[in-house]
Amino acid sequence: MDETWLTTLITDTPQQGFELAITLSRRGVKYTQPDPEVLHKLRPIYANNPDSLTAASQVVAINFQTVAAANNYWRK
Amino acid sequence: MDETWLTTLITDTPQQGFELAITLSRRGVKYTQPDPEVLHKLRPIYANNPDSLTAASQVVAINFQTVAAANNYWRK
Amino acid sequence: MDETWLTTLITDTPQQGFELAITLSRRGVKYTQPDPEVLHKLRPIYANNPDSLTAASQVVAINFQTVAAANNYWRK
Amino acid sequence: MDETWLTTLITDTPQQGFELAITLSRRGVKYTQPDPEVLHKLRPIYANNPDSLTAASQVVAINFQTVAAANNYWRK
Amino acid sequence: MDETWLTTLITDTPQQGFELAITLSRRGVKYTQPDPEVLHKLRPIYANNPDSLTAASQVVAINFQTVAAANNYWRK
Amino acid sequence: MDETWLTTLITDTPQQGFELAITLSRRGVKYTQPDPEVLHKLRPIYANNPDSLTAASQVVAINFQTVAAANNYWRK
Numbered sequence: 001m002d003e004t005w006l007t008t009l010i011t012d013t014p015q016q017g018f019e020l021a022i023t024l025s026r027r028g029v030k031y032t033q034p035d036p037e038v039l040h041k042l043r044p045i046y047a048n049n050p051d052s053l054t055a056a057s058q059v060v061a062i063n064f065q066t067v068a069a070a071n072n073y074w075r076k
Numbered sequence: 077m078d079e080t081w082l083t084t085l086i087t088d089t090p091q092q093g094f095e096l097a098i099t100l101s102r103r104g105v106k107y108t109q110p111d112p113e114v115l116h117k118l119r120p121i122y123a124n125n126p127d128s129l130t131a132a133s134q135v136v137a138i139n140f141q142t143v144a145a146a147n148n149y150w151r152k
Numbered sequence: 153m154d155e156t157w158l159t160t161l162i163t164d165t166p167q168q169g170f171e172l173a174i175t176l177s178r179r180g181v182k183y184t185q186p187d188p189e190v191l192h193k194l195r196p197i198y199a200n201n202p203d204s205l206t207a208a209s210q211v212v213a214i215n216f217q218t219v220a221a222a223n224n225y226w227r228k
Numbered sequence: 229m230d231e232t233w234l235t236t237l238i239t240d241t242p243q244q245g246f247e248l249a250i251t252l253s254r255r256g257v258k259y260t261q262p263d264p265e266v267l268h269k270l271r272p273i274y275a276n277n278p279d280s281l282t283a284a285s286q287v288v289a290i291n292f293q294t295v296a297a298a299n300n301y302w303r304k
Numbered sequence: 305m306d307e308t309w310l311t312t313l314i315t316d317t318p319q320q321g322f323e324l325a326i327t328l329s330r331r332g333v334k335y336t337q338p339d340p341e342v343l344h345k346l347r348p349i350y351a352n353n354p355d356s357l358t359a360a361s362q363v364v365a366i367n368f369q370t371v372a373a374a375n376n377y378w379r380k
Numbered sequence: 381m382d383e384t385w386l387t388t389l390i391t392d393t394p395q396q397g398f399e400l401a402i403t404l405s406r407r408g409v410k411y412t413q414p415d416p417e418v419l420h421k422l423r424p425i426y427a428n429n430p431d432s433l434t435a436a437s438q439v440v441a442i443n444f445q446t447v448a449a450a451n452n453y454w455r456k
Contacts, residue, residue: 006319009377015082018100022107024322024368028361031326033351046354047109050122054131055358057104061138062365064100070377073085073146091158094176098183123185126198130207133180137214140176149161149222167234170252174259199261202274206283209256213290216252225237225298243386246404250411275413278426282435285408289442292404301389301450310395313453328398328444332437335402337427350430359434366441374453 009070017071021063028059085146093147097139104135161222169223173215180211237298245299249291256287313374321375325367332363389450397451401443408439 005027011017033039046052068074081103087093109115122128144150157179163169185191198204220226233255239245261267274280296302309331315321337343350356372378385407391397413419426432448454 004319006322007317009318009372010379013083014085015080018082018103019107022104025361025365027322028326028364029357031323031364032360033357038352042352042354042357046358048114048118050118051128051131052355052358053105053109053118054122054128054135055355055362056108057101058131058135058138059358059362059365060104060107061101061135061142062362062369065138065142066365066369066372066377068085068142068146070372070379073142075086075146089159090161091156094158094179095183098180124190124194126194127204127207129181129185129194130198130204130211132184133177134207134211134214136180136183137177137211137218141214141218144161144218144222149218151162151222165235166237167232170234170255171259174256200266200270202270203280203283205257205261205270206274206280206287208260209253210283210287210290212256212259213253213287213294217290217294220237220294220298225294227238227298241387242389243384246386246407247411250408276418276422278422279432279435281409281413281422282426282432282439284412285405286435286439286442288408288411289405289439289446293442293446296389296446296450301446303390303450308395310398311393313394313448314455329437329441331398332402332440333433335399335440336436337433342428346428346430346433350434356431356434359431359438363434363438363441366438366445370441370445370448370453374448374455 009067011067011071014068014071014074017067017074018060018064021060021067024063024067025056025059028063085143087143087147090144090147090150093143093150094136094140097136097143100139100143101132101135104139161219163219163223166220166223166226169219169226170212170216173212173219176215176219177208177211237295239295239299242296242299242302245295245302246288246292249288249295252291252295253284253287313371315371315375318372318375318378321371321378322364322368325364325371328367328371329360329363389447391447391451394448394451394454397447397454398440398444401440401447404443404447405436405439 009020011020029039046056085096087096122132161172163172181191198208237248239248274284313324315324333343350360389400391400409419426436
């Protein structure tokens, strides 16, 4: 991928960190399936399957561990 | 998502931390499937499937690792 | 949940820590399916399925990581 | 469980630590299904299923992370 | 494998670290299935299955935890 | 198992560490299914199933986290 999409793991707030975790999770998918049309077609399938949604949330949770550690958990 | 829902990972007690882990797990789902009616319709499906419940508990466990570390495990 | 069920992650022994990890894993299920009758009905299903048992053991392992770190691994 | 089976996470060697990780993984199963006869009956099912074996190895890997950290990775 | 393919976990940027995590995930597959023709044949199967894509993204997330820690999260 | 197969987690290079992670993953399987003939028979099944390959890569990733931490990420 030539595009620059990730320059830092540091965010201002935990919520921005959680949203970065979502970005990382989606990018992990995109490196395997780069075609946006295919991804668009697959979305309604897993977005209506509870086990697929739990699995998606799990990837976000794993990436959020990384982002949260990078930000020292946004401790004041 | 424009709504602010996560301003800190710090909680007073481990139980509140566990409940925050549940919130994070549900938000991870909501970013993929934001429609509350769909989520409501899916609930009875996975809430009666033992493997789905174990999978849900696993996501909570992963998020609880993050929240517990953020709170230095609520050590006195 | 109004009930207080988790006031500390600190335990005297690793075995008590492992048992706390089991409690955390069950609570993760209970927040999704709070009805004890449903949970009771589901138990024989997954308790006789080897893959379900492995999955349950995995959630315990993840929660045990958290409890063990909280207790500094019960190092003397 | 009244029996004492886990008094320390410290082992002399990494291999003993890996074997402790296996014990922890099996105990995680046993708390859900304590009947040794049922466990014995289930064994040939998952011991001949490659995905079940990979899943079992994954639980061991997670528990080994905990044991290895407890032992400071057996660094000299 | 005789080929040298991994000499360091250190990367200049988080994005390069993420791409290294993808490499590690693919190498984990390749050690089990080294035949490039088989891998090529399998690709369209999982690249069009949403649950397979989520599972692939999860392995990347786990490897990214390792690479990010190695790089001290690219903190300035 | 009486055989000594793991005396240290320390390796010279990250690639050797990755290969040790593969050894750990296979040993995790072998403790559950020690019969080499059965393992040999199962191999073509999961080596041609993309989801099985992803699952195998995930166990390697988890074990690599342990080995990499043990080696302080091979930082110079």
